[in-house]
Amino acid sequence: MNTVVKAIKKRRTGTLVTLLSFSLLLIVMISASMGYVNINTSDVGRILLWKLTNNPDIAANITETARVIILDIRLPRILTCAAVGGALALSGTLFQGILLNPLADPYTLGVSAGAAFGACIAIILNLGTFFVSIPLFAFVGAISTLVLVIFLSGSSNKTGSNFSSNNLILSGIIIAAILSAGISFLKYIADEQVSVIIFWLMGSFASKTWVDVVAVSSFLTIGFFISILFARDLNIISLGEKSASSLGVDIKKVVVILLVTGSLLAAISVSVSGIIGFVGLLIPHMVRLITGPDNLKVIPISMISGAILLVFADTITRAVLVHEIPIGVLTALIGGPVFCWIFKKSHQK
Amino acid sequence: MSLKAENISFSYDKTRPDSKKTLSNINFEFEEGRFYSLLGPNGSGKTTFLDLLTGFLKPASGTIMCDGKDINSFPKKELAQKMALVSQDYYINFPYTVREVIAMGRHPYVGRFLAPEQEDLDIINKTAIITEITDLLKRKITCISGGERQRTVFTRALCQQTPFLLLDEAFSNMDINHSIKLLNFLKKQIQATKLSIISVFHDINFAAIWSDEMIFLKDGEIITSGSSETVLTSETIKKVYNIDSKIEYNELANSKQVYFCTN
Numbered sequence: 340m341n342t343v344v345k346a347i348k349k350r351r352t353g354t355l356v357t358l359l360s361f362s363l364l365l366i367v368m369i370s371a372s373m374g375y376v377n378i379n380t381s382d383v384g385r386i387l388l389w390k391l392t393n394n395p396d397i398a399a400n401i402t403e404t405a406r407v408i409i410l411d412i413r414l415p416r417i418l419t420c421a422a423v424g425g426a427l428a429l430s431g432t433l434f435q436g437i438l439l440n441p442l443a444d445p446y447t448l449g450v451s452a453g454a455a456f457g458a459c460i461a462i463i464l465n466l467g468t469f470f471v472s473i474p475l476f477a478f479v480g481a482i483s484t485l486v487l488v489i490f491l492s493g494s495s496n497k498t499g500s501n502f503s504s505n506n507l508i509l510s511g512i513i514i515a516a517i518l519s520a521g522i523s524f525l526k527y528i529a530d531e532q533v534s535v536i537i538f539w540l541m542g543s544f545a546s547k548t549w550v551d552v553v554a555v556s557s558f559l560t561i562g563f564f565i566s567i568l569f570a571r572d573l574n575i576i577s578l579g580e581k582s583a584s585s586l587g588v589d590i591k592k593v594v595v596i597l598l599v600t601g602s603l604l605a606a607i608s609v610s611v612s613g614i615i616g617f618v619g620l621l622i623p624h625m626v627r628l629i630t631g632p633d634n635l636k637v638i639p640i641s642m643i644s645g646a647i648l649l650v651f652a653d654t655i656t657r658a659v660l661v662h663e664i665p666i667g668v669l670t671a672l673i674g675g676p677v678f679c680w681i682f683k684k685s686h687q688k
Numbered sequence: 689m690s691l692k693a694e695n696i697s698f699s700y701d702k703t704r705p706d707s708k709k710t711l712s713n714i715n716f717e718f719e720e721g722r723f724y725s726l727l728g729p730n731g732s733g734k735t736t737f738l739d740l741l742t743g744f745l746k747p748a749s750g751t752i753m754c755d756g757k758d759i760n761s762f763p764k765k766e767l768a769q770k771m772a773l774v775s776q777d778y779y780i781n782f783p784y785t786v787r788e789v790i791a792m793g794r795h796p797y798v799g800r801f802l803a804p805e806q807e808d809l810d811i812i813n814k815t816a817i818i819t820e821i822t823d824l825l826k827r828k829i830t831c832i833s834g835g836e837r838q839r840t841v842f843t844r845a846l847c848q849q850t851p852f853l854l855l856d857e858a859f860s861n862m863d864i865n866h867s868i869k870l871l872n873f874l875k876k877q878i879q880a881t882k883l884s885i886i887s888v889f890h891d892i893n894f895a896a897i898w899s900d901e902m903i904f905l906k907d908g909e910i911i912t913s914g915s916s917e918t919v920l921t922s923e924t925i926k927k928v929y930n931i932d933s934k935i936e937y938n939e940l941a942n943s944k945q946v947y948f949c950t951n
Contacts, residue, residue, distance in 0.1 A: 406733040439781045568800055574784070575792050579777035582841070584744045586848070587768030632782035 352636045359643040366650050367421060371413045373658035378405050386410065409595055419547040420653045421646040422555035423612050426604040428645025431619030431627075432637055433601035436573040438504040441576060445605035445619035447508060448598070449515035452610035453484025455540055456518045458574070459525040459644045462535050470685070473539070476608040481606030488514050502594050542613030544653050551611050563642060565600050569593055570634040577632070615667045617674035618645050625681060645681030689770060689851045691718040691884075695750035696740060698733075710736045711908040714750070720851060721882040723875070725895035728905035729929055733777070734888045737905070738854050741886065742773050768796035772848035774841050774858040780829045786840050787825040790816065793894055818873060819843040820866070834861040842870065855887035859894070871898050896920055896943045906930045915951030920944045 362642045368387070372380040382401050386409050389398035398406065430445035437449065445451070455478020457472050466472040491514070492506035522540075526533050566573075572593045583590055605619070620646045623637060630636040652669045696714040711733045718724060726734045731820055739745040741752055741757045752759045759767060772793070780789065794808040816822050819844050832840070838861045845853060853874070859867040875898060877883040889895040895902055896916040903913040908927050912919045925933045925946060932949035 564886065571792075571795060571798070571800075574788075575795055577781045578789070579775070579783070581739070581742075581744055581775040582773065583779050584764075585742050585768060585771065585773035585775065585854075586792060587765035589764045627782070631788075632784055635787060681695065 345382050352630070352640070355636075356639050356643065357632070359640065359647065363421065363643055363647050363650070366647055366654075367417055370417050370650055370654040370658070371409055374413060375658075376404070376408055383409055415549050415552050415652055416544050416547045416657070417653070419551040419555055419611060420544045421650050422552065422559050423608045423615070424618055424645040424647070424649025426555060426559045426562065426608045427615065427619040427644040427649070428622040428641040428644075429566060429600040429638060430604040430608070431621075431645075432565060432623040432634065432641045433573070433597050433604075434619075436576065436634060437597050437601070438508060439577060440504060441624065442485060442620075443508070443610070444616075445601065446515075446614070446616075448488045448511035448602060449484045449518065450481045450602050450605040451609050451614045452501035452515040452522070454481040454606060455614060456462075456484075456521050456525075458539055458610075458613075459522055459529075459536050462532055462539065463529055465487045465532075471542060477610040478606055481609060482517065483601070484514055485599070485602045485606070488594075494543070495590050499507065502598075507598075519680075538665070539613050540667075542615040542667035543663075543665060544612055545598055545663070546656075547611070555607055555611055558604060559642075562600050562604045563638070565596065565613065567635070569597055570638055573597065574632070589592055592655070613651070613665075613667065615670055617670045617678070618649055621674045621678050622648060624678070628681065689720055689755055689884075690753075691741060691852060691886075692716070692753040693737075693741065693750070694753060696746065696752065697749045698736060698740060698747050699734075704714060708906050709748075711740070711747075714908075714910060716903070716910065716913070718852070718884060720884050721878055722900045723878055723898055724901050724903060725885070726886065726888045726903050727890075727892060727895055727928070728911075730907040731910040735856055736906055738773070738886065738888060739857055742854060743767060744772055765796045768848065768850075770850055771854060772845040772850040772854045773854045773856070774838075775856050776846045776860075780837075783828040783830045786821065786827050786829055786832070786836075787812070787816075787826065788869075789829050789840050790821075790825075790844045790847055793844035796848060801849075811849065815843050815846045819846065819870065822893060822899040835866070837862060838862055839866060839870075851882065852884050852886065853896045854886065857888050857890060860890070867894075874898075892920075892925070893941070893945045896945060897941050916944050920946070920950045 351385060367425045368380055368383050372378050382405060385398050386401060386406055390410065425446050431443070432447060434443040434447055435441060454477040457476040457478070460480075461473045461476035466476065489502075490508045491510035491596065492502055526536055531534055572588045575586050575588050576590060576593065576626065578586070580590055608615070610667045623641050626637050626644055630640055648668070649666075653666055656663050656666055656669050693714050693716045696711055697709055698711045699709045714737065715815055726737060728734055738743065740747050741753065745763075746760065752910060754762065754767075754770060762770075766834075790806065790812055791808070794804055794811065797808065798804050811936055816825060818840055819842060821836075821839055824832060824840070829837060829840060838858065842858055845947055849862070859870070862870070874883070878885065899916060902919055904911045904914055904919065904924060910929055920935060922933045925931060925935070934947045934949070935944055936947070938945040
């Protein structure tokens with residue numbers, strides 16, 4: 340505990356990242372051991388080692404059932420969850436930085452509404468039987484929304500940079516409002532499928548596969564490297580357009596690249612797991628309180644913290660509660676009050 | 689290095705090109721090692737002129753030439769090694785420390801894949817001593833006064849170590865002690881390193897003391913320009929600001945000073 344406090348006080352990013360990564364690994368293993376069938380944590384560790392080293396002796400006395408439960412059922416779900424948590428937190432960090440608005444989150448530009456609309460259409464047309472098509476429709480919906488919002492907010496007036504944060508936020512709200520009306524209409528005509536739609540909208544990690552893990556984590560990896568490369572530019576953008584421009588930051592280029600990166604991360608997350616609120620809004624704020632606003636620190640630490648929070652929440656709904664409740668509800672229920680407390684505390688200083 | 693405005697016109701309203709222009713037909717060459725001040729009433733186009741010079745705005749017609757090349761042909765970072773700007777938007781959204789904000793002045797010199805080097809850190813520390821801001825380095829930019837923030841931004845611009853320094857009312861919130869110290873430092877730099885300053889002033893007397901050349905703007909046009917001895921006359925003040933005044937040489941300031949008729 341002492342080292343944690345020291346690391347936080349000295350703002351030693353390296354130490355903090357190592358500590359958090361270790362915590363993430365630990366929580367993933369503990370989470371994998373919990374559930375309907377209890378498997379002990381050391382067995383989870385051995386199964387992992389066996390898979391990584393390909394040495395059959397390590398997992399020799401572990402039952403086949405346990406292996407299947409861990410490798411084919413629990414790990415894909417937990418790792419998808421971790422990747423989505425990281426992606427949402429990273430996306431939130433980027434949006435808050437670009438839009439210079441503390442209320443911004445991954446869904447500010449209407450990506451979630453677009454994905455939900457796409458998913459609703461897929462559900463109504465009963466394309467769900469082809470299995471992959473709901474996420475695919477959601478992703479296409481999210482991307483089309485993004486393109487529309489960027490088109491709407493880009494001004495033809497050539498003075499200054501093209502995207503003002505107000506324009507982007509306003510365009511996002513307008514498009515999201517239209518799409519929400521569309522979703523309501525689809526729910527109205529959906530009849531018995533309405534429960535499927537509602538369940539999808541609230542978010543869930545049930546029955547995720549390794550395909551989901553690979554899809555989200557590859558987006559996350561690429562997104563992370565792009566964000567780190569532009570982290571300093573993102574810092575400078577907070578000085579205001581004129582100053583940033585005079586320091587050699589190509590604002591238009593940086594804004595477009597990071598907006599697209601943040602939106603793609605949000606789009607893949609929503610497509611895979613539905614709309615999960617609060618992670619993208621909350622985590623970057625909490626991290627900034629500890630590390631300060633430097634995005635070179637905020638980006639990696641937010642990502643890992645987001646992963647930890649979401650795995651924690653998903654483990655509670657999956658293995659602790661008697662009935663699985665939608666994870667979107669749970670993150671808001673846990674995250675909301677914690678955020679209120681931190682928020683109140685931070686502006687009392 | 690030289691900076692030259694050739695036939696610059698600019699208007700904020702692009703849809704009606706015939707409407708009144710913010711700047712029209714500006715021709716001016718800024719040479720190295722000189723202190724220029726831009727003066728004029730509100731809305732005369734001073735800040736717009738600076739924004740065009742830095743390339744933040746693009747002129748509707750005409751070009752800004754830097755060393756004989758159009759500034760729009762320079763990569764952004766290269767331009768940031770030639771010109772630094774202290775703008776009026778010194779409100780900063782996130783609680784960075786003063787040191788972090790100053791360090792951003794080295795951005796044009798740090799490669800995308802690299803971290804700042806020892807040399808950059810040395811420059812930051814040395815400049816902070818000059819601007820007397822060392823006590824503030826650990827404070828948050830959101831928790832210091834307007835004048836202190838202005839000094840932070842000023843320090844950041846100095847860290848850019850550019851041959852041209854553009855100031856947009858950079859002394860508006862600073863106390864008289866710091867303003868004079870910084871202006872004297874700039875004057876020394878002008879002689880030592882051939883630094884050039886282009887500064888927007890509201891205080892005509894301040895401008896008269898430090899400028900080699902005063903440029904008076906009104907309604908987007910240059911009314912007159914030259915050394916304070918030649919252009920600072922009550923006729924100029926009447927023409928530009930529509931105010932009666934008396935101008936005489938002041939020994940303490942070692943330059944001409946204006947006294948305004950207030951009734």
